[in-house]
Amino acid sequence: MSDAKAVADRLVKAKRLNALLTPPKELRKSLNTQIAAARPTGVLYGMPVAVKDNICTLEFTTTCGSRILEGYRSPYEATAVAKLKAAGALIAGKTNCDEFAMGSSTEHSAYGRVLHPLDKARVPGGSSGGSAALVGAGALPAALGSETGGSVRQPAAFCGVVGIKPTYGRVSRYGLVAFGSSLDQIGVFGRSVHDAARVLSVISGRDPRDSTCEDRDPLRLPTVPESLQGFVVGLPKEYFPPELDPAVRRACDRAIRMMKELGAAVREVSLPHTPYAVPTYYVIAPAEASSNLARYDGVRYGPRFNGATDLRSLYRSTRGQGFGPEVRRRILVGTYVLSSGYYDAYYRRAQQMRALIAQDFRNVFDRGVDLLFTPTVPSPAFKAGEKLADPIAMYMSDIFTVTANLAGLPAISLPIGRVKGLPIGGQLIGQAFLEDEMIEAAYALERVVPATDEA
Amino acid sequence: MSVSREEVLRIAQLAELDVDEEGLPTLAEQMSRILDYVAQLSAVPANGTVKVFVPGPDAIRFRVDEVVPSQLAFGPEDFAPDFKEGFFVVPKLGQFE
Numbered sequence: 359m360s361d362a363k364a365v366a367d368r369l370v371k372a373k374r375l376n377a378l379l380t381p382p383k384e385l386r387k388s389l390n391t392q393i394a395a396a397r398p399t400g401v402l403y404g405m406p407v408a409v410k411d412n413i414c415t416l417e418f419t420t421t422c423g424s425r426i427l428e429g430y431r432s433p434y435e436a437t438a439v440a441k442l443k444a445a446g447a448l449i450a451g452k453t454n455c456d457e458f459a460m461g462s463s464t465e466h467s468a469y470g471r472v473l474h475p476l477d478k479a480r481v482p483g484g485s486s487g488g489s490a491a492l493v494g495a496g497a498l499p500a501a502l503g504s505e506t507g508g509s510v511r512q513p514a515a516f517c518g519v520v521g522i523k524p525t526y527g528r529v530s531r532y533g534l535v536a537f538g539s540s541l542d543q544i545g546v547f548g549r550s551v552h553d554a555a556r557v558l559s560v561i562s563g564r565d566p567r568d569s570t571c572e573d574r575d576p577l578r579l580p581t582v583p584e585s586l587q588g589f590v591v592g593l594p595k596e597y598f599p600p601e602l603d604p605a606v607r608r609a610c611d612r613a614i615r616m617m618k619e620l621g622a623a624v625r626e627v628s629l630p631h632t633p634y635a636v637p638t639y640y641v642i643a644p645a646e647a648s649s650n651l652a653r654y655d656g657v658r659y660g661p662r663f664n665g666a667t668d669l670r671s672l673y674r675s676t677r678g679q680g681f682g683p684e685v686r687r688r689i690l691v692g693t694y695v696l697s698s699g700y701y702d703a704y705y706r707r708a709q710q711m712r713a714l715i716a717q718d719f720r721n722v723f724d725r726g727v728d729l730l731f732t733p734t735v736p737s738p739a740f741k742a743g744e745k746l747a748d749p750i751a752m753y754m755s756d757i758f759t760v761t762a763n764l765a766g767l768p769a770i771s772l773p774i775g776r777v778k779g780l781p782i783g784g785q786l787i788g789q790a791f792l793e794d795e796m797i798e799a800a801y802a803l804e805r806v807v808p809a810t811d812e813a
Numbered sequence: 814m815s816v817s818r819e820e821v822l823r824i825a826q827l828a829e830l831d832v833d834e835e836g837l838p839t840l841a842e843q844m845s846r847i848l849d850y851v852a853q854l855s856a857v858p859a860n861g862t863v864k865v866f867v868p869g870p871d872a873i874r875f876r877v878d879e880v881v882p883s884q885l886a887f888g889p890e891d892f893a894p895d896f897k898e899g900f901f902v903v904p905k906l907g908q909f910e
Contacts, residue, residue, distance in 0.1 A: 416886055430892060431887075431891070431892060432892075433885035433886045433887050433888070433891070433892060434884065434885055434886065526868040526869055527868065527869045527870060540867065540868060540869075566876060569870075569873065569874060570868075570869040570870065572869070572870055573870070573874060634853065634854060634856070634857075637850060637851040637852075637853055637854050638851075638854060640847065640850070640851050641851050641854065648828060652829075655829065656894060657893070657894070657901050657903055658889065658892075658893055658901060659892055659893065659894075660894070661894060662894035662895065666904050667904060667905075667907065668904050668905055668906060668907025669903050669904055669905065669906050669907060670829070670907055671904075671907070672903060672904050673829040674829055674830060674831040675831055677828075677829060677830045677831065678830055678831025678832065678833075679831070681830070683836075686830060686832070686840075687840070687843060687844070687847070689828050689830060690821065690824050690825060690828060690830070690832075690840070690844060691844060691847050691848070693824050693827050693828040694816075694824050694844070694848065695848075695851075697824065697827060703852075703855065704848075704851060704852075704854070707854040707855060707857050708851070708854055709865045709866075710857050710863040710865070711854055711857050712865075712866050713863050713864055713865055713866035714857070714863060716866045717866075749843055749846070749847060750846060750847065750850050765866075765868075766868030766869070
């Protein structure tokens with residue numbers, strides 16, 4: 359149990375990161391109210407959890423890092439947020455993110471970029487960069503983010519914290535602002551595997567308000583295992599290409615050695631369609647985004663931009679001025695790939711490739727592999743501005759994370775070492791709805807891996 | 814392939830999105846690069862035998878067909894840009910081509 363003032367003080371101290379969008383005064387006031395109302399018997403009683411700004415809360419505005427929702431207050435809250443509150447957690451403000459969760463660096467926010475907690479010239483990753491930076495800076499034990507293509511695991515790797523993306527359907531998407539509905543899942547950041555896992559267990563489980571959420575009980579937390587005896591860990595060769603950053607490779611090699619020492623059987627496997635994952639993602643995600651973001655038209659929510667003389671120009675001017683460059687680009691690409699004459703060449707092909715990518719994973723798991731181990735990102739945190747002018751270079755940052763989203767699988771990133779002081783993440787990809795096994799292995803690895811040592 | 818200025822404008826119209834004149838060449842160039850990049854998917858056999866993968870529950874879950882009141886903390890008058898007497902207020906329709 360923590361007191362409201364101490365929680366707010368820690369968050370306000372991290373202000374220079376530009377990670378929190380909630381003004382300090384509002385945060386203090388809300389935390390005081392929340393702590394008085396929190397249920398003392400809840401399993402997360404008094405635990406502050408910040409929430410990415412694309413997840414609806416009643417306490418604070420929900421802007422998705424966009425001008426088009428500036429000042430927007432949702433009239434309902436996300437199921438995940440309601441579950442956190444029911445468990446006694448405190449909603450510790452809204453975190454900055456790439457606009458509508460589109461980006462890999464949290465530079466695409468209408469409210470300014472988020473700084474990396476260890477090096478202000480670098481990015482914290484994205485799109486859930488605000489949540490990752492606050493946990494990485496030690497301002498919070500845990501935070502919620504969201505994943506469409508790696509937006510929890512990639513910033514978790516960059517900021518040296520744990521990030522979990524659950525199986526598609528494990529956590530309700532009710533109240534998560536839709537970007538790519540067949541890919542989106544709420545994910546969790548934690549200082550440790552345990553912090554992240556216990557928040558995940560609270561927010562998981564069935565929800566009558568989301569028909570894509572599976573009819574299952576909440577995730578049960580595994581115990582910390584003594585060894586990895588009996589685990590078969592696959593190393594997909596496509597995730598260890600020759601051009602992989604040598605320090606990332608060294609950190610992975612060390613983690614693999616440690617898993618073997620813990621008794622895991624390690625074998626090389628192949629996921630042959632991996633090279634097509636990023637192009638597949640960048641057809642499917644923009645296509646779904648172009649449809650989901652059609653609702654922001656200046657009629658029902660958010661501000662309305664001036665200069666409209668008729669309805670259509672209201673739509674166009676609101677959307678043209680309200681969306682930032684990356685969102686505009688993706689809406690246009692999405693509209694293009696769905697437009698008449700291009701649908702078969704792009705969208706249909708991408709859907710087929712997605713099926714082949716999912717089949718790759720099934721083939722490996724059917725052959726007795728329990729989990730896959732890979733680097734989370736090919737390199738440590740990059741410098742701000744470095745990839746802004748080149749969308750493809752930015753997209754490549756998701757190369758090892760998008761596959762789990764396309765296949766709907768759970769995955770976790772945990773810190774496995776550093777290079778020149780910057781964190782490196784290792785990723786475990788699990789089988790659908792076997793988060794408990796994945797978390798068990800992560801517990802074991804976390805205990806032995808020198809997460810803050812140079813690789 | 815390259816996306817022309819006119820094509821960007823046509824797509825922007827479909828997407829109901831204003832794009833400014835000065836940004837058009839960069840946008841056309843970036844869209845061309847992105848579409849070139851994703852075009853490598855044409856390596857997939859297009860014979861239609863690959864079954865589309867959809868994550869999530871295998872079957873649609875039905876619920877009891879009864880009206881449940883929406884539990885909004887407040888109504889559209891508090892979040893819409895312009896809302897009067899139960900209606901969202903918009904400018905005149907104008908010409909829809």
